[in-house]
Amino acid sequence: MHITLKVWRQGSGRDAGRIETIDAPDIATDMSFLEMLDVVNERLIKTGGDPIAFDHDCREGICGSCGMMINGRAHGPEQATTTCQLHMRHFKDGETVFVEPWRAEPFPVIRDLIVDRSAFDKIIQAGGYITAPTGTAPEANNLPVPKPDADQAFEAANCIGCGACVAACPNASAMLFTSAKITHLGSLPQGQAERDARVMSMVAKQDELGFGTCTNIGECSASCPKEIPMESIARMNRDLLRATRRRRRRPGQ
Ligand code: SF4
Numbered sequence: 356m357h358i359t360l361k362v363w364r365q366g367s368g369r370d371a372g373r374i375e376t377i378d379a380p381d382i383a384t385d386m387s388f389l390e391m392l393d394v395v396n397e398r399l400i401k402t403g404g405d406p407i408a409f410d411h412d413c414r415e416g417i418c419g420s421c422g423m424m425i426n427g428r429a430h431g432p433e434q435a436t437t438t439c440q441l442h443m444r445h446f447k448d449g450e451t452v453f454v455e456p457w458r459a460e461p462f463p464v465i466r467d468l469i470v471d472r473s474a475f476d477k478i479i480q481a482g483g484y485i486t487a488p489t490g491t492a493p494e495a496n497n498l499p500v501p502k503p504d505a506d507q508a509f510e511a512a513n514c515i516g517c518g519a520c521v522a523a524c525p526n527a528s529a530m531l532f533t534s535a536k537i538t539h540l541g542s543l544p545q546g547q548a549e550r551d552a553r554v555m556s557m558v559a560k561q562d563e564l565g566f567g568t569c570t571n572i573g574e575c576s577a578s579c580p581k582e583i584p585m586e587s588i589a590r591m592n593r594d595l596l597r598a599t600r601r602r603r604r605r606p607g608q
C-alpha cells in the first residue's frame with residue numbers, strides 16, 4: 356500500500372512543533388503500525404532525514420509505552436488494541452494518516468510522538484505500599500479470595516498505564532487509570548489495611564498534577580486498549596467518599 360503520513364514533529368518540549376508530510380510507498384498490509392514507522396525511519400535515515408521519535412518497548416500490548424493519536428483516536432481505529440498491535444490492513448491504500456502525540460498538559464511532549472508520562476508514576480507512588488507480607492508466592496488457598504473479587508482485581512490489573520484514557524478525555528482526566536490501580540488492590544484482602552489512605556492520597560496527587568476531573572463522557576473507557584470499564588471510576592468515588600467520612604469521624608488517622 357501507499358500512504359501519506361502527516362506526522363507531528365517537535366524537536367523538544369521548548370519547540371512549537373508542526374505537522375510534516377511524509378510519503379510512505381510500499382507498505383505491507385501485515386506490518387504493524389510501529390513496523391511501518393520503522394520502515395519510514397530507515398528510509399528517512401538513508402536519505403539524511405531526521406527519524407520520527409516514538410516510544411515502544413514490548414510490542415505485544417503489555418508495556419503501555421507506544422501510545423499515539425492516529426487519525427485523532429488514541430491507539431488508532433481498532434477497539435481494545437494498542438498501537439503496537441494495530442496492523443496496516445486496517446488502513447486504506449492511498450489513505451492520509453495523521454499521527455500525533457498524546458495531547459494533555461500533564462504529559463508534556465519530549466520529542467515528536469514521545470510524551471513524558473511520569474505523572475502516572477507519581478500517582479502510583481502516592482498510593483504507597485501495602486503492609487501485607489510479601490516474598491515468595493504463598494500457597495493459593497491460604498488466603499481465600501471470592502471469585503468475583505479476584506476477577507474484578509484481575510480486570511483492573513490489566514491497565515498498562517498507556518495514558519490513552521487521559522489523551523482521549525476532553526478534561527484530560529486520569530480517573531480511569533487511577534481507579535484501575537485503586538480497584539486492583541482495594542478488591543483484595545491484602546489491600547484493605549491501607550485502602551482509605553491509598554484512595555485519598557492517589558486522588559489528591561492526580562488533582563495536584565493537573566489532570567482534569569471526570570464528567571462521565573466515557574471516551575476514556577472507549578479508548579482503553581484493556582477495556583477498563585467506567586464502573587471502576589464509580590467504585591473509586593465510593594471508596595473516596597467512605598474514606599473521607601471515616602477520616603472526619605477519626606481525625607488524625
Ligand atoms: S485505564 Fe486503559 S487507557 Fe488508561 S492507562 Fe490504563 S490501560 Fe491505558
Ligand code: FES
Binds near residue numbers: 418419420421437
Ligand atoms: S510497545 Fe508495549 S504496549 Fe505497545
